[in-house]
Amino acid sequence: MSNTPATAMRAPGVDPLPRRSLHSLLVWGLLLAALAASWNGADMRPLALFADAGNMAVYAREFFPPDFTHWRTHVAEMIVTLQIALWGSALAVLCAIPCGLLCAANITPAWIHQPVRRVMDAARAINEMVFAMLFIVAVGLGPFAGVLALWVHTTGVLAKLFSEAVEAIDPSPVEGIRATGANALEEIVYGVIPQVMPLWVSYSLYRFESNIRSASVVGMVGAGGIGVILYEVIRSFQYAETCAVMLIIIVFVTLLDLVSSQIRKALL
C-alpha cells in the first residue's frame, strides 16, 4: 500500500539510479582521498619490500626450524597468560553486570545511565596495553598488572554489550513480575536477567577468547605471562625460539577459541 503512492508520485523522467550511483561514487572518492592523504603519514614504502627481499628471506629463514628447547617454560608462561585472561575476564563480567544494567536506558533514568555510560566509554576507549603500563607503575611488574588492565578495559566493553542486550528485551514479562508487587531488583532478577542470560554468556565467552590474545600482548610491556618471554626473545634476536613461542600461542589461542565457540553455540 505505502509503496503505491510513492511510485505514483515519482516525477516522470527522474530515474532514481543515477542519484544512487552518484552517492556511492562520492563515498568511494572520499575513501580513496583519505588513503592518498595518509600515504606519507603511514610511511608507505612498498618498494622497500622488494629492495630488501634478500634480507627478508634471510630473516624469515632464521625462524626455522623453531627451537623448542625451553618449551616447558613457554607452556608454563602460556598458562599464566590464560590465568591472567581468566581472572581479568571474570572480574570484568562481575562488574559489567551492575554497570551494564545501570547503562540501560530502559532500566535507569538518564541522570544515572548517561554518566555511567561515559565512564564505560573511557574504559573502552583506552587500550589494554595503556592500562597495563599504568598498572605496572601502581602494582609493579607481573601478571596482576595484566589482570587489572584486562579487567578495566573488558568491563567497559562488556557493560556496553550487556546494556544493549537489556535495552532489547521484551518488556511484557517484566510488567508481569511488576504486577505481583515485586520490587525493582526482583523485576530485574526475574524479568530481565533470564531474558538476557544467553546473550550475556555468549558475549562473556567471546571476550574471554579475545582476552587470551590481549593477555599475550599485555605481557610485552611487562605485565606477565608469555608476552614477557616473547618480548625477550625478539629483543635478543633468538628468532628460532620466537617462532616456537608464536606457535605455542597460536595453538593455545586456537584451541581455546574452538572450545569457547562450541560452548557459545550450545548456549544460543
Added chain:
Amino acid sequence: MLAIEVSGLSKTFGSRKALDDVHLALEAGEMVALIGASGSGKSTLLRHLSGFVRGDADGGEVHVMGELVQRNGAIAADVRRVRAQIGFVFQQFNLVDRLTLLTNVLTGLLHRVPTHRSLLKLFTREERALGLKALAEVGIDDYAFQRASTLSGGQQQRAAIARALVQGAKVVLADEPIASLDPESSRKVMDMLARVNRDHGCAVLVSLHQVDIALQYCKRVVAMRDGRVVFDGPATELSPAFLQSLYGGEAFADAVTPASVLPLQPSAAIRAAA
C-alpha cells in the same frame, strides 16, 4: 469495603482522551466483564487500576481493596503493597519464557519473601508446595518444571492465573485473557477465572472482545466507548441494538445476536495451532 473504586478517572494521551471521567465500583467477590470496541480504553483502564499508568493531573482517583493506587496523576508511594493484592492476567500471558512454570508462579510470592532470599531465587519447601498446589488447581502441575516457553498459550494463561492464586490476590484484573487462545483453551481459562471468583472470593474484572462469552460468564457488564463508561448493569439488560452501536461498524456487530457464537480472530487461531 469495595474491591475496586474508580472515581472521575481521566487520561489524555496527547490530545486524545483515552479515559474520560470514569466511575466504577466493584464489590468484593463480583465478576464483571468489561467490553467495548478496540481503542475504547479497556486496557488503559485496567492498567490504571494496578498503577502502571498515571491518570491526568486532575484525573480522579483509584482505590483497590480500600487502598489508594493513584490520585490526581500521582501513584501511591506504597503501590507495590496494593499490587500484591491484585492478580493481573495479560493477553500475552507475560510469563518469563526461560523460567520454569513453577518459578513463574512463585513470582507471585515475591512481595512476601524477604528480598535477600528472593534475589537468590531461594524458595522454601512450603512456598514450592504452595506453587505446586496452585498449578494443580489450574490443572498443569505436570509441567511445573518445564520452561514456560515450551507450553501452549492456554497452559501459560492458566499458569498466570496460578500466579494470581499464589499471590493471594483479592482482585483479579484480566485484560483480554482469551484473545490469543483457541476456543477450547478459552473455555478452560474462563472457567478458571470463574472458579477463582467463586472459590477464592476474588473480585474479577475481565475485559473481553467476545460479547457472548461476557454474557455467559458475567452477571454484570461494563461497556466503554471512547474512554467513557456507556453502560454498567446486568448482562440481561444489554440489548442487541445497543451492542450493535457499541461496536459500530466493526466486524463484531453482526455476531452479537444472542444465539451466535463469535468466531475467533483468524490470527489467534493460527497462533494457537502453531
